[in-house]
Amino acid sequence: AAADPASEIDAFVDAHTFPLIDGDRVHFVYRGEAEDLGLYLGYTWRREPDDFERVPGTDLWHLSYRLEPGGRYDYQLRVDLDDIMPDPLNPRRSPAHGEVSQLAMPGWSEAAYLADPAGGERGRIDSVTFASQLLGNERTIEVYLPPGYDGAAERAYPLVLVTDDADPLTLGQMRNTLDNLIGVTVAPCIVAFEHYPRGRRWAESFLTHREEHAQMLGEELLPYLRDRYRVRTDREATVLMGTATGAHAAVYTALRYPDLVGKVASQSLLSLGPHTESIVGGLPDDDARLELHMEWCTVEIWDPGESFDQRHENERLVKML
Numbered sequence: 001a002a003a004d005p006a007s008e009i010d011a012f013v014d015a016h017t018f019p020l021i022d023g024d025r026v027h028f029v030y031r032g033e034a035e036d037l038g039l040y041l042g043y044t045w046r047r048e049p050d051d052f053e054r055v056p057g058t059d060l061w062h063l064s065y066r067l068e069p070g071g072r073y074d075y076q077l078r079v080d081l082d083d084i085m086p087d088p089l090n091p092r093r094s095p096a097h098g099e100v101s102q103l104a105m106p107g108w109s110e111a112a113y114l115a116d117p118a119g120g121e122r123g124r125i126d127s128v129t130f131a132s133q134l135l136g137n138e139r140t141i142e143v144y145l146p147p148g149y150d151g152a153a154e155r156a157y158p159l160v161l162v163t164d165d166a167d168p169l170t171l172g173q174m175r176n177t178l179d180n181l182i183g184v185t186v187a188p189c190i191v192a193f194e195h196y197p198r199g200r201r202w203a204e205s206f207l208t209h210r211e212e213h214a215q216m217l218g219e220e221l222l223p224y225l226r227d228r229y230r231v232r233t234d235r236e237a238t239v240l241m242g243t244a245t246g247a248h249a250a251v252y253t254a255l256r257y258p259d260l261v262g263k264v265a266s267q268s269l270l271s272l273g274p275h276t277e278s279i280v281g282g283l284p285d286d287d288a289r290l291e292l293h294m295e296w297c298t299v300e301i302w303d304p305g306e307s308f309d310q311r312h313e314n315e316r317l318v319k320m321l
Contacts, residue, residue, distance in 0.1 A: 030089065085099060128141050134212055161240050262289070273308075
């Protein structure tokens with residue numbers, strides 16, 4: 001209603017930090033000429049983003065949500081149906097594949113263990129090329145060896161195998177986590193990170209070659225790591241862990257090799273309908289005890305058009321187990 005809307009908008013944009021946060025209300029704002037503007041909030045498979053509203057007669061757009069305090073969200077804008085980009089009014093970026101904006105709600109803080117260690121001895125990374133006869137291909141395995149490994153010739157360590165490709169070491173900053181927490185809240189351990197051959201992560205961890213991949217982990221890779229490094233061979237000291245498709249591979253494999261694996265950790269396990277039932281289809285009949293830790297986010301991958309909600313799939317799996 002102002003006589004000069006553009007000047008009012010200039011003053012409004014200059015006076016605020018975006019997105020605007022008021023308690024649990026979040027207002028996303030965009031300024032620019034466009035025919036269509038949408039927002040993807042969090043990780044989603046939705047084909048269409050949520051639509052912004054345009055202030056009539058101006059180039060100012062807005063969209064509001066109620067979000068939980070203490071949360072951290074990734075988001076992107078879609079301009080004119082095909083240009084997906086970060087929020088130009090928000091300089092904060094998330095560690096992600098591509099340019100992704102970050103929204104931190106009141107009460108959220110970065111975990112201190114992700115920072116570069118202040119001092120002291122750090123673990124080292126050993127990189128090896130592993131050839132699988134079962135899968136007929138090669139992959140890189142990066143192995144974190146804890147501080148003191150080279151000077152403790154008689155000591156054997158628990159083994160953690162992370163089935164997540166390169167993401168835990170790059171986006172997840174897991175080397176910093178290990179360096180900061182080992183000897184404080186985490187026992188010294190050897191951690192192996194599986195890198196899938198290019199273009200094979202989904203096929204091997206989750207879809208068409210899931211069974212062969214689980215067999216490779218249990219019958220080829222775990223024995224290889226036990227031969228090459230000083231790791232404990234008892235199942236109670238052998239852990240599989242992963243996120244999304246990696247979590248699927250970790251849980252699926254652990255349930256099929258309970259004689260080798262005693263613990264498994266799953267974060268935001270990715271699964272689809274009957275695929276979730278198939279995870280528990282091969283539960284062992286013996287009394288081997290498997291310690292399973294599962295966690296997922298309040299906002300997960302979802303597609304309401306396909307009646308698909310990853311949070312719901314994780315809850316279903318827990319009930320089945």
